[in-house]
Amino acid sequence: MKGHGRKIIQLGIPIIEGPPEDDNQRETRVEVVPMLLHDLFDRLSQRKSYLPNQIIVLLTTTMRSLLVLQGKSADVAKLAIPATRSLNGSSNGGSSLVDEKSTDSARPSVGVSRVQTPAMATYNSPPLPPPPLAAAGEGEHPRHHLRGFLSHETCKELEFVHRSCGAAGYRPSVVSTSLPHLAATGCGHLILPFVPVRERLRDAVESAFSCPFDLFVEFTGLISWCKGASIGWHSDDNKPYLKQRAFTAVCYLNDHGKDYKGGILQFQDGEPSCITPVAGDVVIYTADNRNNHCVDEVTEGERLTLTLWFTRDSACDEDPKLLSFLSKTSLSYEPVHKKCCIPLPASDNMYWFSYNQSGFDIRCARVHILGFCFHTSMDEENNFVVSAEDDPIELLGKPLRLGREDGVFDKIFANGLHALQVYAYFHFLSSFNFCSQMMCIRS
Numbered sequence: 001m002k003g004h005g006r007k008i009i010q011l012g013i014p015i016i017e018g019p020p021e022d023d024n025q026r027e028t029r030v031e032v033v034p035m036l037l038h039d040l041f042d043r044l045s046q047r048k049s050y051l052p053n054q055i056i057v058l059l060t061t062t063m064r065s066l067l068v069l070q071g072k073s074a075d076v077a078k079l080a081i082p083a084t085r086s087l088n089g090s091s092n093g094g095s096s097l098v099d100e101k102s103t104d105s106a107r108p109s110v111g112v113s114r115v116q117t118p119a120m121a122t123y124n125s126p127p128l129p130p131p132p133l134a135a136a137g138e139g140e141h142p143r144h145h146l147r148g149f150l151s152h153e154t155c156k157e158l159e160f161v162h163r164s165c166g167a168a169g170y171r172p173s174v175v176s177t178s179l180p181h182l183a184a185t186g187c188g189h190l191i192l193p194f195v196p197v198r199e200r201l202r203d204a205v206e207s208a209f210s211c212p213f214d215l216f217v218e219f220t221g222l223i224s225w226c227k228g229a230s231i232g233w234h235s236d237d238n239k240p241y242l243k244q245r246a247f248t249a250v251c252y253l254n255d256h257g258k259d260y261k262g263g264i265l266q267f268q269d270g271e272p273s274c275i276t277p278v279a280g281d282v283v284i285y286t287a288d289n290r291n292n293h294c295v296d297e298v299t300e301g302e303r304l305t306l307t308l309w310f311t312r313d314s315a316c317d318e319d320p321k322l323l324s325f326l327s328k329t330s331l332s333y334e335p336v337h338k339k340c341c342i343p344l345p346a347s348d349n350m351y352w353f354s355y356n357q358s359g360f361d362i363r364c365a366r367v368h369i370l371g372f373c374f375h376t377s378m379d380e381e382n383n384f385v386v387s388a389e390d391d392p393i394e395l396l397g398k399p400l401r402l403g404r405e406d407g408v409f410d411k412i413f414a415n416g417l418h419a420l421q422v423y424a425y426f427h428f429l430s431s432f433n434f435c436s437q438m439m440c441i442r443s
């Protein structure tokens, strides 16, 4: 089976239709299930949780056949359900594997990919929920609102990454953490929590819009919409350099009303016409002008999202870029202090943007809001002294220290962004009662 390097292996009684190009192979490749594998596969089928790209066993040796999929749950949705139906109908007297009502639609659906697919494949598994949104994606304004897609823990974990590493965003009053940013700043390990989320989202989008195996992730980013942030009517592919974008997924990581005010997502036409963000919910829609939308101004607090764009163009796949960044930064970095576990300095020119032509630097603003200031000048004995307020932009790219009231911390940071990242990281930890860790930036 083709598609993103995923594999399908079938032994024993043929139970699925292979794609046309496999026809010849199917005739010759059906083999008896080796006894040696029986126990192994039976045990694998008992497992409760699977990671992306793990082997998933759908039918085990008790059915005198093995169907093993390696890959995504969308693969399973697409192939397993028709397979189990045809097997049930095929007279071998086997008990029903999947409740018939739940398999009304042989097409992949969001409902299918949202349940734990391996559980579906084991005997006596509960019936699948009906595909709740199957019809909506085909309309004039193809979009879906998936409720409770991310757990509370996942939302918090992603928020943690953002608090540690967020940088000035692509629009005023927006702070973002993109995966290339994490990779390029030596925080590659912080990409890990995104991996299963991206995989599940891609499954959901491919399933909901009936394009299995078609999509690549083009961009993944955490975005905080601070007070004053908004975006007017637009479609997500509305610039020549954005034409590769086919679908959007926005995951809400915190709650409207509780964490912030404003920030409602509105669509120009079609249903649902507006989305009031709830932590864990996801909205997916086509990136073209069938889904013109805007986000109301955030009037209080901070709205946090994880936004992904998907493309059909493999040249725009984010993954090779990430791997290239990771291979450069992760392999070449040698920490000054071997035990250092704080984020690395980032490239300086990534974080500057001009605001109303007057110049605005998010690094200065944020340290001031946090009650700190930068100290950059040295006296004759090479000690840092309080100053640096004259032309902070100029000095932000140089080594500096953080000061608070009359004191100056000892730690020398590579530049302003580095200081800010480290501060944000420890500030976040301290909110979980790890205050003592803050002390280590003093030494």
Ligand SMILES: O=C(O)CCC(=O)C(=O)O
Pocket: 231, 236, 250, 265, 293, 294, 295, 305, 307
């Ligand atoms: O955050 C949202 O609800 C939508 C964001 C959006 O429209 C965009 O980033 O293009």
Ligand SMILES: [Fe+2]
Pocket: 234, 235, 236, 293
């Ligand atoms: Fe948008």
